[in-house]
Amino acid sequence: MKIPTIDLSAAGKDPELVSKLIVEACEEYGFFKVINHGVPHHIIKTMEDESFHFFRKSLPEKQRVGPANPFGYGNRKIGLSGDTGELEYLLLQTNQNYIANTSLLISNINDDDPSKFSNTVNDYIGEVRRLACDILGLMSKGLGLPLSVFTTLLTDTDTDSLFRLNHYPPTASNNPIGFGEHSDPQILTLLTSNHVPGLQLSLGNGHWLPVTPDPQAFCVIIGDLLQAMTNGRFVSARHRAMANTSSTESRLSMVFFGGPPPQTTITCPPQLLKGRNIYKPFTWADYKSHTYAHRLGETRLDHFKL
Ligand SMILES: C=C1C[C@]23C[C@@]1(O)CC[C@H]2[C@@]12CC[C@H](O)[C@@](C)(C(=O)O1)[C@H]2[C@@H]3C(=O)O
Numbered sequence: 034m035k036i037p038t039i040d041l042s043a044a045g046k047d048p049e050l051v052s053k054l055i056v057e058a059c060e061e062y063g064f065f066k067v068i069n070h071g072v073p074h075h076i077i078k079t080m081e082d083e084s085f086h087f088f089r090k091s092l093p094e095k096q097r098v099g100p101a102n103p104f105g106y107g108n109r110k111i112g113l114s115g116d117t118g119e120l121e122y123l124l125l126q127t128n129q130n131y132i133a134n135t136s137l138l139i140s141n142i143n144d145d146d147p148s149k150f151s152n153t154v155n156d157y158i159g160e161v162r163r164l165a166c167d168i169l170g171l172m173s174k175g176l177g178l179p180l181s182v183f184t185t186l187l188t189d190t191d192t193d194s195l196f197r198l199n200h201y202p203p204t205a206s207n208n209p210i211g212f213g214e215h216s217d218p219q220i221l222t223l224l225t226s227n228h229v230p231g232l233q234l235s236l237g238n239g240h241w242l243p244v245t246p247d248p249q250a251f252c253v254i255i256g257d258l259l260q261a262m263t264n265g266r267f268v269s270a271r272h273r274a275m276a277n278t279s280s281t282e283s284r285l286s287m288v289f290f291g292g293p294p295p296q297t298t299i300t301c302p303p304q305l306l307k308g309r310n311i312y313k314p315f316t317w318a319d320y321k322s323h324t325y326a327h328r329l330g331e332t333r334l335d336h337f338k339l
């Protein structure tokens with residue numbers, strides 16, 4: 034099987050076709066790649082450089098950001114429920130105040146420009162949020178819904194999106210897992226990585242498909258909320274990242290998780306509902322607390338089944 038790759042530059046000429054291809058990919062795999070996405074290369078490159086700049090710092094310097102509970106700098110411990118993996122990461126909220134404060138903590142008085150990190154993150158997040166909204170618009174179109182049904186989830190003033198920088202250094206550890214199997218809880222994830230492989234997509238029954246790294250592309254991963262909002266028509270893709278044992282170079286992934294305002298009710302819009310609802314309505318705040326109280330590998334959406 035080959036991961037669907039969708040050329041977004043074709044959406045200008047033939048939006049119907051692109052929407053159809055996106056909907057098919059969401060139904061079959063909950064995962065696809067987009068190319069010609071319009072995010073300028075220099076924005077991605079600068080974000081990558083800043084990330085490596087951060088991860089090269091000494092441990093005490095990185096720890097100045099504060100421990101990841103859940104936001105901050107994490108090393109091997111993932112989340113608050115005992116999961117571990119061969120990586121270090123920065124998990125950030127995406128609001129401007131949080132980014133500005135974090136940037137101050139990251140910069141060293143004599144060394145870094147205190148606004149360099151925040152400018153870079155804000156530029157990057159601005160671009161990927163725009164891309165996420167474009168993709169949600171095409172999904173709505175493909176499903177025959179008004180564009181706003183999905184796009185407002187990420188454009189309201191108090192959206193709850195996250196940004197994660199994952200660094201997988203070369204390791205001789207005998208733990209093969211970098212970031213264990215899971216689905217992302219939010220609406221939609223946009224992931225890009227450098228050229229070092231590691232990401233795998235679950236095909237079920239213990240079969241895994243390695244995702245060939247392509248720094249020019251974004252991987253689009255359907256999250257649990259979109260599975261619930263489409264009444265199971267779209268599937269949230271289970272994925273994992275292997276530890277970086279075969280490369281002498283570090284792997285870096287940069288991951289935007291598009292989440293709606295916490296009080297948003299997650300339910301299938303009536304225009305889309307065929308038959309009965311699989312899930313009871315819940316808010317993103319409800320789902321988030323459920324997620325954070327459970328282990329990475331659990332199928333957390335099942336808890337909200339009717
Ligand atoms: C073990 C956990 C880490 C996680 C919160 C959770 O309790 C279960 C979901 C995990 C996940 C996966 C996708 C994203 O990387 C993430 C930020 C998210 O929203 O859900 C992480 C959480 C985390 O690292 O804190």
Ligand SMILES: O=C(O)CCC(=O)C(=O)O
Pocket residue numbers: 197199212217224226231232272273274286288
């Ligand atoms: O690093 C990767 O490729 C996967 C990371 C991931 O799945 C996540 O951060 O949720």
Ligand SMILES: [Fe+2]
Pocket residue numbers: 215216217272
């Ligand atoms: Fe993920």
